[in-house]
Amino acid sequence: MFHIKRAYEAYIDGFQEITMIIPKSNKHTVHSYFELIYEDNRKTKLPIVTRIEFERFIKYTVFTPEDLSLENKYEIEDEFGVRTDLQVGGVIRSNDFDEKYAYDGEDLGASYSNHSTQFKLWAPTASKVKLRIYQSHGDEEKFTEKLMERDGKGTWKVIIDQNCDGLVYNYLVCVNLIWREAVDPYAKAVTLNGKNGVVIDLSKGSHVSKVNSPLQSKYTDCIIYEASIRDFTSHPLSGVHKKGSFEGFHEKGTTYNELSTGLDYLCQLGVTHIELLPFFDFEGIEENNPFQSYNWGYNPLNFNAPEGSYSLKPEEPMTRITELKKLISVYHEHGLRIIMDVVYNHVYELQTSNFEKIVPGYYFRQDERGLPSNGTGVGNDFASERLMARRFILQSLKYWTEEYDIDGFRFDLMGILDTDTMNQIVTELTILKPEMIIFGEGWDLNTSLSPSSRKATINQSHQLSKIGFFNDKFRDGIKGSTFSVQEIGFIQGKLNHDYLSDLLLGSVGINNQVSLFQEPYQSINYVESHDNHTMWDRLKLSNGKDSEELLKKRHILGTSIALFSFGVPFIHSGQEFFRTKEGIENSYNSGDTVNSIDWARAERESSYINIVKEFIAIRKRFNCLRFSLKEEIVRHIKSVKVHQNIIGYRISGIEEIDRVKEIMVLFHNGLKDTTIDLGNEDNWEYVWDGTKHYVEKGIKAECNKLPIPLLSTVVLVKY
Structure with a gap:
């Protein structure tokens, strides 16, 4: 260039x-x-x-x-x-341009067969395009070039009449007299560090069988556990042999002392879905020496190829594909489903992006001054509203669903994308897999997409009825403001009965509150994730004078609220044993010493892990705890106001749903044990009594003087 x-x-x-x-x-x-x-x-x-x-x-x-x-x-x-x-120039950002040149075919990229491969690229502003074929992996000097021909709707095509499996290639694109070399955005396999596309015979990976795991009939049946492939396996005490890799993430029989780790640990915990931080090809890690640097993976490079730093043989394009497919297959065998964290809102760097090299100025938004829009904070916003940008996202998601058997997608900075794109995603993916779960970060960011109602933000949830949103009001209401240590939440002692009760009931406008969602299933209920402070570190900041025992009680209370509120519960890996990142709020580049899951800590806190397991088991045991519709909430549930420091709810009329008359769940944020009076009611039995011990069926509750331990959760059932 x-x-x-x-x-x-x-x-x-x-x-x-x-x-x-x-x-x-x-x-x-x-x-x-x-x-x-x-x-x-x-x-x-x-x-x-x-x-x-x-x-x-x-x-x-x-x-x-x-x-x-x-x-x-x-x-x-x-x-x-x-x-x-x-x-x-600016014609490429017009509706006329999209109408004239948008290509709706499904054959962009390298279409392989054992006797020929077609290469097709959408580059309507190019005056010439060449296919550059490299003689071998890593050899940037030896190559041949073939001129591609126009093929309508802005596409260019060339066919190589031979078996091209393993062929290394890039495109050379001439726009406005400048030649640029770019990796095929549709490449399904890439060389080391994503420098070149590779033609691949995907049938070679067909020996990895797809396994049907148990279906969840609705979103609220899901219990999501967020993890990083590297963090979950890299600790010296993880017991995993192939640390930081696709292979290591599904090793069986790994332990620390007598505590199961890795895959076995997740199976025992009881969650249903594992949401994995990005595992598409990303920038920031030297793939041949991955532990030399650290990155979460939010630096997109090649969207349709697996990340090489998680592979045992990153220089072999097919190996990383089969390793990832094996991971997903093994988790399906064990009844767990995989959610892919996707980052279609930006690329690692605009000027070096393959999209920008191929069709300069098209795939990214510009502000009113003609400069790159920067709502993402990383220098570029993907223009999902433009037809070929939208079609790229759709075709990429469909590819991951069909080829890798992905069960759900979590959209990073979803508020950058537009509502039409997100609704089309739901329509097309649920045709492929009806039980697909789709959710994301609906933050309202300053991107140049107008009107603001077009942005896929949490404020537009009514336009996106089949999509879940991270509920930041729930997060901050329970553990305090993410952005101000002084603003505390329920588990630190703050109480606002009606507001908090609405959060418990799905944020759908119960108790005269403003409705955040149309239906509870849209609410992703969480108190921590990979971003921001862990709940433990947040509590250390806001309640640092508390004893460790008191901090743990506050923490378990917060986790229980996430699991027993209506919506979709979300747990950050390590949350169940008080994960700490040593007070670092944003640890995306802090290395393994900070980010690795500390299995020694898990072993020390195994009694608390058992509590979380029991909470999960209780949620699964009762169908009514997984109501997904507002009409079910209105018909069956009433908020409980029995004490100034207690919030909760009663569920009634559920004989045909759960073969019980009523269920009551109470959350107490007071610092003293207390009792409440349920009046003349009887026949209440404990499901969970607020201590560390699961209650056996048949233990009667003393209703006129019901003990509620300090900083606790109590679950009762009436038969």
Whole structure:
């Protein structure tokens, strides 16, 4: 890539609109007309329509009598005989451009068969495109090139008539006279560190069988556990032999002392879905030496290929594919489902992005000044509202679903994407897999997508009825503000009965509160995730003078609320044994010493892990604790107001649902043991008595003087 020196710049900003940028340093800056020169040297005189003077240049606008074609070459000449080439400009961001050039085929990328491979690239603004074929992996010097031909709707195509399995390739794309080399955005396999695309025979991985795991009939049957492949296996005491790898994440029989770790630990915990931090190909890790640096994976590089740093043989493109498929298959065998954390809202770096090299200016949003929109905070926002950007996301998600048998997707910074894209995702993915769970971060970020109602934010949940959202009001209401240590939540002693009760009941507007969601299943109920402080570190900041025992009680109370509230419970790995990151709020680059799951800590706190297991078992035991619709909440549930420090709810009319008359769940944030009076009611039995011990069936509760331990959760049932 190099810079071309031009006397002035001329751009196609609409199919009949041309803009000239004349530097004030030029000899001639005052113009009355320009001429459009066609490939056959015909000329059309174009009078100036607008002239705007800026500090360093003058901007002229002219209009053409007929539509310009991106397939043709044009020049512009001013009245002084100075010519320049006509470049593709802002036209690519117009609706007309999408209507004319958006390609709806499913064959972009390398379409492999054992006798030939078709290479197809969407590059409508390119004047030429070449396929560069490398002789071997890692050899950047030896290559051959084949010119590709236009194939309609902005696509370019070439067919290689041989078995291309393992062939290493990139595209060379010439736009506005500048050649750039790019990896195929649709590449399903890549070389080390994602430098080249690789043609792959995916049938070689067919020996990894797809296994049907138990289905959840509704979102609220899911219990999500968020983990990093590396963090979960990398600790020296993890018992895992192949640490930080796809293979290590499904090793069986791993232990620390007598505590099961890894896969066996997750199976025993009782969760239903494992949400894995990004495992597509990302930037920031040297794949041949992965433990030299650390990264969570939110630096997208090649969206359709597995990350090499998790592979035992990252230099072998097929190996990382089969390793990942094996991981998913093993988890399915054990009744666990896999959710993929996806990052379609941005790329690692805009200027070096393959998208930007292939169709400059199209795939990313610009602000009102023409600069890259930066709602993500990393320098670029993916323009999901543009048809080919949207179709890329859709085809990528469908590929992961069909080829890898992914069970759900968690969307990083989902509020950057648009509502039409997200709804189309739901429609197309649930056709492939009806039980698919889709949720994301609905934060309202300052991206240049207007109106704001088009953004897939939590405020637009009514437009996105089949999508779940991380409920930050739930998070902050329970453990205090993420952004202010002074603002405490329920587990630190704050109480607002009606507001908190609405959070418990799915944030759907019960108790005269403002409805955040239409239905409870949209609420992802969490108190910690990989972002921000862990709950333990947050409590150390806000309640540092408390004894460790008191901090643990507050912590378990917070976890129990997430598990017993209506919506979808979400647990951050290690939360169940007070995970700490030594007070570091954002540990994305803090290394393994901070981020590795501490299995020695888990073993020390195994009694508390058992409590969380029991909470999970209780949630699974009663169907009514997994109501997913607002009408069920309204019909069967009432908030409980029995004490100033207690919030909770009673569920009634559930004989046909759970073969019990009523269930009551109470959360106590007081610092003293207390009792409550349920009046003349009887026949209440304990399910959980607020201590460390699960209560056997048949233990009667003393209803007129019911003991509620300090900082505890109590669950009762009436038969």
